[in-house]
Amino acid sequence: MNADLLQPLQRSLDGRWAAVRADVRDQMARFAPADPDWSREEYRERVLHLTRELARTGQPHRGFAAEYGGEGDVGGVVTAFQALGYGDLSLLVKAGVQWGLFGGAVQVLGTSRHHDRYLRRIMDGELLGCFAMTETGHGSDVQHLLTTATYDADTREFVIDTPEPGARKDYIGNAARDGEMAVVFAQLVTQGETHGVHAFLVPIRVDGKPAAGVEIGDCGHKAGLNGVDNGRLTFTGVRVPREALLNRFADVAEDGTYSSSIENEGRRFFTMLGTLVRGRISVAGGAGSAAQKALTLAIRYGERRRQFADPATGEETAILDYRVHQRKLLPLLATTYALTYAQDDMVAEMHRLQEPGAAPDEKAQRALEGRAAGVKAASTWHATHTIQTCREACGGAGYLSENHLPALKADTDVFTTFEGDNTVLLQLLAKNLVSDYGRSVSRLSKMELARFLGGQAVGAAAERTGLNRVRVKALDPRSRDAQRALIADRSEHLLAGVARRLRPALKKGADQFGIFNAAQDHLLAAARAHVDTVVFDAFVAGIERADPAVRELLGKVCDLHALSVIERDRAWYLEHGRLTASESRALTAAVNDLCAELRPHARLLVDAFGIPEPWLACPMLADPAVETSTEDPTPALVG
Amino acid sequence: MNADLLQPLQRSLDGRWAAVRADVRDQMARFAPADPDWSREEYRERVLHLTRELARTGQPHRGFAAEYGGEGDVGGVVTAFQALGYGDLSLLVKAGVQWGLFGGAVQVLGTSRHHDRYLRRIMDGELLGCFAMTETGHGSDVQHLLTTATYDADTREFVIDTPEPGARKDYIGNAARDGEMAVVFAQLVTQGETHGVHAFLVPIRVDGKPAAGVEIGDCGHKAGLNGVDNGRLTFTGVRVPREALLNRFADVAEDGTYSSSIENEGRRFFTMLGTLVRGRISVAGGAGSAAQKALTLAIRYGERRRQFADPATGEETAILDYRVHQRKLLPLLATTYALTYAQDDMVAEMHRLQEPGAAPDEKAQRALEGRAAGVKAASTWHATHTIQTCREACGGAGYLSENHLPALKADTDVFTTFEGDNTVLLQLLAKNLVSDYGRSVSRLSKMELARFLGGQAVGAAAERTGLNRVRVKALDPRSRDAQRALIADRSEHLLAGVARRLRPALKKGADQFGIFNAAQDHLLAAARAHVDTVVFDAFVAGIERADPAVRELLGKVCDLHALSVIERDRAWYLEHGRLTASESRALTAAVNDLCAELRPHARLLVDAFGIPEPWLACPMLADPAVETSTEDPTPALVG
Numbered sequence A, B: 001m002n003a004d005l006l007q008p009l010q011r012s013l014d015g016r017w018a019a020v021r022a023d024v025r026d027q028m029a030r031f032a033p034a035d036p037d038w039s040r041e042e043y044r045e046r047v048l049h050l051t052r053e054l055a056r057t058g059q060p061h062r063g064f065a066a067e068y069g070g071e072g073d074v075g076g077v078v079t080a081f082q083a084l085g086y087g088d089l090s091l092l093v094k095a096g097v098q099w100g101l102f103g104g105a106v107q108v109l110g111t112s113r114h115h116d117r118y119l120r121r122i123m124d125g126e127l128l129g130c131f132a133m134t135e136t137g138h139g140s141d142v143q144h145l146l147t148t149a150t151y152d153a154d155t156r157e158f159v160i161d162t163p164e165p166g167a168r169k170d171y172i173g174n175a176a177r178d179g180e181m182a183v184v185f186a187q188l189v190t191q192g193e194t195h196g197v198h199a200f201l202v203p204i205r206v207d208g209k210p211a212a213g214v215e216i217g218d219c220g221h222k223a224g225l226n227g228v229d230n231g232r233l234t235f236t237g238v239r240v241p242r243e244a245l246l247n248r249f250a251d252v253a254e255d256g257t258y259s260s261s262i263e264n265e266g267r268r269f270f271t272m273l274g275t276l277v278r279g280r281i282s283v284a285g286g287a288g289s290a291a292q293k294a295l296t297l298a299i300r301y302g303e304r305r306r307q308f309a310d311p312a313t314g315e316e317t318a319i320l321d322y323r324v325h326q327r328k329l330l331p332l333l334a335t336t337y338a339l340t341y342a343q344d345d346m347v348a349e350m351h352r353l354q355e356p357g358a359a360p361d362e363k364a365q366r367a368l369e370g371r372a373a374g375v376k377a378a379s380t381w382h383a384t385h386t387i388q389t390c391r392e393a394c395g396g397a398g399y400l401s402e403n404h405l406p407a408l409k410a411d412t413d414v415f416t417t418f419e420g421d422n423t424v425l426l427q428l429l430a431k432n433l434v435s436d437y438g439r440s441v442s443r444l445s446k447m448e449l450a451r452f453l454g455g456q457a458v459g460a461a462a463e464r465t466g467l468n469r470v471r472v473k474a475l476d477p478r479s480r481d482a483q484r485a486l487i488a489d490r491s492e493h494l495l496a497g498v499a500r501r502l503r504p505a506l507k508k509g510a511d512q513f514g515i516f517n518a519a520q521d522h523l524l525a526a527a528r529a530h531v532d533t534v535v536f537d538a539f540v541a542g543i544e545r546a547d548p549a550v551r552e553l554l555g556k557v558c559d560l561h562a563l564s565v566i567e568r569d570r571a572w573y574l575e576h577g578r579l580t581a582s583e584s585r586a587l588t589a590a591v592n593d594l595c596a597e598l599r600p601h602a603r604l605l606v607d608a609f610g611i612p613e614p615w616l617a618c619p620m621l622a623d624p625a626v627e628t629s630t631e632d633p634t635p636a637l638v639g
Helices: A002-028 A040-057 A059-063 A074-086 A089-109 A112-123 A265-274 A277-304 A323-354 A362-393 A395-399 A405-416 A422-443 A446-465 A480-506 A512-518 A520-545 A548-568 A570-575 A581-607 A624-628 B002-028 B040-057 B059-063 B074-086 B089-109 B112-123 B265-274 B277-304 B323-354 B362-393 B395-399 B405-416 B422-442 B446-465 B480-506 B512-518 B520-545 B548-568 B570-575 B581-607 B624-628
Strands: A129-132 A148-152 A157-161 A169-172 A181-190 A193-203 A214-218 A231-235 A238-241 A250-252 A258-260 A306-309 A316-318 B129-132 B148-152 B157-161 B169-172 B181-190 B193-203 B214-218 B231-235 B238-241 B250-252 B258-260 B306-309 B316-318
Touching (some): A002 A323, A002 A548, A002 A581, A040 A089, A059 A089, A089 A112, A089 A181, A157 A181, A277 A316, A277 A581, A323 A362, A323 A520, A323 A581, A362 A422, A362 B362, A395 A405, A395 B405, A480 A512, A480 A520, A512 A520, A548 A570, A548 A581, A570 A581, A581 B570, B002 B323, B002 B520, B059 B074, B074 B277, B074 B323, B129 B169, B157 B193, B193 B238, B193 B258, B277 B362, B277 B395, B323 B362, B323 B520, B362 B395, B422 B480, B480 B520, B480 B548, B512 B520, B520 B548, B548 B570
Parallel strands (some): A129 A181, B148 B181
Antiparallel strands (some): A148 A157, A157 A238, A214 A231, A250 A258, A306 A316, B169 B231
């Protein structure tokens, strides 16, 4: 029966861009995994070669505009990128830098003068470039970058400068070895005035040597991703023509007059940044693929690896049959499913907003940015935790590079802090939510407000008594509605609470930093809870779209995901009178039951990710040594 | 004021073997850190060289018997070993294999015929050896190893064989490149009978080539510890003399007659294993040092790194001043303190039991083994989590090898699964606790039993109502007694519960596996809770021994440790009526307050670990680029 479910399950997971996934799977098999013994130089050379190979497959072209030889298939290109996460993650990141960040910035921040000149060469991997935003001193607070681009009206050039060591561009992919050009983010200064951060196209390397005035450093060895040449750029009076400004949102006339379609400097900057949302969505997807791969490895190993004999039968037990092992892996598998659907939803929404001819929708774009921030944080932390757990679940075998888990762990580790530090991203999401919440409350009619406050008051009473007086019936842990109510209620309650706490900061003379800082953990909890709701809803919607044959199984996976999320936060539910003590304990029992029920389907559930077998092959899953030890080998010793 | 506290604080942490620590600190400064760009071969060569250098310092000799040139200072050698954790962890592990595992096995499992011949050469690092226990198919269940040592009375030799691929010795340190000899664990067979696992001294390499009948493989590249040459050993009819048996607990006469001072095969095996407890204690200590180093790096960085301007002052805020950053690091710092004291206690107890002339104390030895299993699991998981958090807390800088965190993470990662998989170790501890509990309950008089059951009943009533009727006064989170009561009560309650759940397994025909498996997570929770109590008690005792000048500060650290442990498990306390909802929320507030109170002392608290500065030096803590960015650099952009 299980085998019959594999196809419909994989179809459900593959979603709208199934054809793209199929394409990439075929192509992936051609890219052999990295050898961990390569020197840094060999590895970089190899990844450069693979990047050019990838250009030849045509996948990177998908995302670019049709008039330059692309397909305008924004969702497709991100889907293709994600699938690279099954393979060498250095290739994924190098490709992300080249086509997502560098190419993406040229496309969305530039205009036809940049597109005509560069896009084809970028797509074909002939012009390799960098995305030079982060500085040594400013990573999260990119609005306050220090690099300057000062317009010189006499020569009609911008002069790029690194005013101090902390303004050095740092961690820049493609910079140390291969990049010829960089999109450099710098404070635009003209006619003695600064207009905030803008992007400039700056040649950094000519015939393999640093361009005049550009000093290039190497970030050296990293925890992982050593196939990517991260470097440092320092600029001293580097002159680029006026046209080097990526001028979609702002321009400088020949005489130095500044103009922009967006008056407010902050808003302008965040509009520019917002167009780059694709990077975060891609990282979230790459993390998802890595988590899928780690779980596939660990679950297959957990079915093969046997340890300790069952006293009744004398047969050694597969480690995945132990409750603790199921507890370690299966809730993570369930959440990986949930995040897969959430990711697909987010990609589809991005596609809708960014596909050629899409009408601008500022509100939806802002919501997407918030969602991308939250899902990126959730997805990358989940991947880090999942891969770590899978490594441990494979014991010594999981520590050997030949079994893939070490590279998965090391390569994805930076995902939690690049393309936006997760903690900072969650705050960004939380601030969006709080201001939306403020607006929605202020729009309520008097009657609505009374009803709303009434609802809050019931909640508060429940909290004071520590008992739930809102629900009459005891919780049914497998009720989808009850799960939804608990998850969403927590999100709303946290948001209302944090909005209340932050309100005093609006008063004149208030200690804004103090108020904000005291509420910071509350703010983050609100953001995380919001993401929990988004992810849950996406999973539920995904099940409704799935083949009826697999809905029951997916339903159990969704139960396990939802209940382990609620279980994780059950202290909150207890503290706030949303769960009674016995309901809370019943929840834990339900998670255990679900682990046991899903155990027989574990292999099917990971196989449905459809990871190409060559990328999973490894001695711990192939060695007959492991197989043969599954028989009870020591009959002479028993008794 | 802070500076005055540094010395007494460090003295308190240094504890009984402060002189050894001082020695090692002086010596450590001479060992330069590894270059992450070394090839595997270069790195192994380098670590071999350092291992020999280490022998020259005389530190490894400390632990061996005085009659062979050692000092019999069991506690001292483990303390010295721990301090190696501040430096290159490959050296720590190579040294642990050579002197702790290989040398330790020869000393404690061998007799004078082995000691006379080998101990000096082992101590001096002239004879390098392996500890060949783990097999590909059996890692945790070492009682069922498959390698055989069959006695041939005709030649008075043992014949060592690997009967199938799964019996290959795997992950063996010192095997792939440097080891000449191995302590091989194998099923002893003589006169047609098998007597269980015993240890044999087997030459594996002669003049740099594998010995006859020995096939040596290489585990290749690993996630970390690449300076250690882990390998695989396969034996085909390898003959060793009868005297190769390490015969402290059992022997085979020339005619093949087997004899042992311990009748029961299982008990004999666990007695032999128990003598090797030093390995686990050492790994726990090494993990502690690594966590200390990661926190020192992250907290120093958190004080220097500034990001986002305070709206009131325009000055950028040090990231350690953000509540969320404090929340990430300071509770981990507090627990690292607690574990440091717990480790010292455990080392002292081991010293008491194992120092020359110590009277055998089987009960205390068994308790030590349980404690070592539990503290090793707690300490290594804590290190993994702490180092991961510190890496993230340093953002991109934390991902660069030059800033030490990547090697710390990768090298220590295997600590959670080697020297006993943590999950298996916690089960071992739990089973000890349950059987001790059974014995203590069965010894109660009728009256005691009634009183005991009465106590349980009150607890049960509290649980049913979900309200705490036991305590009358509201919880004072800073009361040491209240903390103790909560932590210890949880441990006792979990233990009583799991003992009840396991009792039916004693019945004839019971589904032992099923009963055990259903209670497995409960069992692990009981073990962890027990360790929490042990660690808390050790911290409290350590504070009492400390200089009065630092007791107040240490008290706050202890509060933060205890409350974050209780906070982590507050769902349990709520479910079981030990905390009311408002007490639980007050706990979270108290943790926040303590973070703010300890923030000004964070630097002092990490400096007191006394990690040699050369081992902490790195660009993220030295680069003036980071320093200069602390001024507000963009006044023109404000407003």
